[in-house]
Amino acid sequence: MAVKVMIPTPLRQFTGKQSSIECGAATVGEALGSLTDTFSDLRKHLFTDDGKIRSFVNVYLNDEDIRFLDKENTRTKDGDTISIVPSIAGGSEPCPKTVSESKRFKV
């Protein structure tokens, strides 16, 4: 099955700046596995050390959250789109400037 994995901006630095990657996979887990095999720097951003998807990373198959489907085992069809949706917090400043500043409650 050919599926498209959409890469969000914060993670594109690990995929050679590509915004989407096509791969063959029968489940969402296989697609992400194939993705992190190709781009190994991405692995620690998506998976915990014991191979689970990190809780602050949401994975969608088309427009459905896989937590409400069959999680990593959710089966894919040809032409499906998998989206990785990480939490982003920006709004006012682009990022905390330093560690000591980052502990301020900037509103």
Add this chain to the structure above:
Amino acid sequence: MAIPTDTLQQQEVKLSREEIQRYSRHLIMPEVGMEGQLKLKRARVLTIGTGGLGAPLGLYLAAAGVGHLGLVDFDVVDSSNLQRQVTFTTADVGKPKSEAAKARLSALNPAIDIVSYETRLTSENALELFRDYDIIVDGTDNFPTRFLVNDASVLLGKPNVYGSIFRFEGQATVFGYPGGPCYRCLYPEPPPPGLVPSCAEGGVLGVLPGIVGSIQAMETIKLILGAGEPLVGRLLLFDALAMRFRELKLKRSPDCPMCGEHRTITKLIDYEEFCGIRGEEAPAMTDGIPEITATELKRRQDRGEKLFILDVREPHEYQICNLNGKLIPLGELPRRVNELDSSVEMVVHCRSGKRSADAIHFLQTAGFKKLWNLKGGVLAWADEVDPRMPKY
């Protein structure tokens, strides 16, 4: 679909002749009309943050005639804000943001009531601040405050109009709407500090918060009017470079610690600790990482010592200013570590010292020993050694 608030229904208000003229383009629309405009006039909206998202939000809500606007911000206007925070002018640099925003919005619409709160939003003051308002709009820029805004909104049963941005990508939705999901249904936990690329990937295209903040303003006005379909249960994703909007379904999570069936959070907590920021306070900077100050580095260079300089920032940052070091961005370091010689003494630097500390951690595990972290990065170099070097 109007929000269930008492204030929207009960207060007796009228429009003056001037107001009727001012809002005439609303009044002639059946979706707003006199009834809608009066709802706007009665509405009480609190915006958290008057920065990039808060700028269009404040301007459009004030212009639309939202009768009571609260503006929370403790920061002061910096010249680097002006690239996107369009409420402020060059003359506002150095002024408190909440005050400068209030002055600008009052000038735009003197008929509305604006209260500025020059304070940090904290677990101690959030509930008290939120209580007087019908709708909370989250225009903050960090995870602790986002979780705080969510939890306080859920505890008080108020909708939380959410928007966030990163470089050229934005997200928007409405949390805390009756029956709808909350922020924790989507993100139960914050990312640990350091795992989500931050400073290395920082920056934001100035127009982006203008677009996402305008979406938040639109959703706020729709909630007040009870018009259309609110952005509830849907996460809007916007990619400005591709100029593409996508929409994902958001569901209320039965396991949500805040609004689920077995909620475990019943009061506000310490959000900095929750986001792991306290734990990061004494990080790596001193913990097993030898530091060198900019002054000391200069002194040693002036003595003719050969120190290898490794710059772990991004190429576009190198173009702004540099110390003639070898450039290997932090994200590329694991792959390119073989380009480095572990036998020579090496000073690693970034903008402020955080990424270089991460780089040194990595290099230490790769067997490098003669390492120094440039304390305070190029910013410290500009302060201590070379005042002509631009800071960013």
